[in-house]
């Protein structure tokens with residue numbers, strides 16, 4: 708049976724790198740994406756030293772040209788995605804009081820945690836639809852919980868990915884197993 712293909716954002720370090728290591732060990736094909744080419748190469752080398760081989764792809768989730776290039780590359784090379792993991796994320800608000808939060812930092816947080824992932828999911832929707840078992844995994848946070856309400860900018864953006872991941876695709880007639 709063909710291996711399932713996992714696409715993961717912001718995966719050159721942290722939870723993303725750990726996740727893809729486990730997925731590779733379990734036999735998935737992994738497309739590791741990150742915004743810095745050198746970091747991607749370094750992380751691939753680290754995985755290779757464990758006998759694992761990810762496919763690497765440069766992608767800043769807040770850059771529309773990167774998104775289009777990534778989508779075209781994946782379509783030509785793989786033709787589908789089985790599992791799409793929105794892992795890339797930033798949090799900056801803890802460094803500032805609310806009144807001092809610079810607007811450009813607010814915009815960057817929204818671009819990285821919400822607008823970019825939404826654009827990505829739109830671009831990759833048809834590649835996910837080609838899978839027999841499509842999944843979207845949005846890496847959330849306790850701060851993204853509706854009941855917690857502890858975050859001013861980060862939490863609401865994290866929450867914002869769930870409805871389009873589910874309803875947006877359902878209404879287009881794609882069959883997701885949830």
Ligand SMILES: NC(=O)c1ccc[n+]([C@@H]2O[C@H](COP(=O)([O-])OP(=O)(O)OC[C@H]3O[C@@H](n4cnc5c(N)ncnc54)[C@H](OP(=O)(O)O)[C@@H]3O)[C@@H](O)[C@H]2O)c1
Nearest residue numbers: 717718719720721722742767768769794795796846847848
């Ligand atoms: N760690 C926690 O305790 C925790 C708790 C709850 C939720 N989370 C969530 O888990 C996810 C991973 O967190 P982490 O702790 O592993 O964070 P991390 O170590 O800071 O890693 C974040 C990753 O996101 C990437 N990234 C940032 N902006 C990006 C962009 N515009 N385009 C592409 N990639 C971008 C970073 O790339 P660079 O290396 O280029 O900066 C990095 O690889 C995040 O969504 C975070 O919100 C983490």
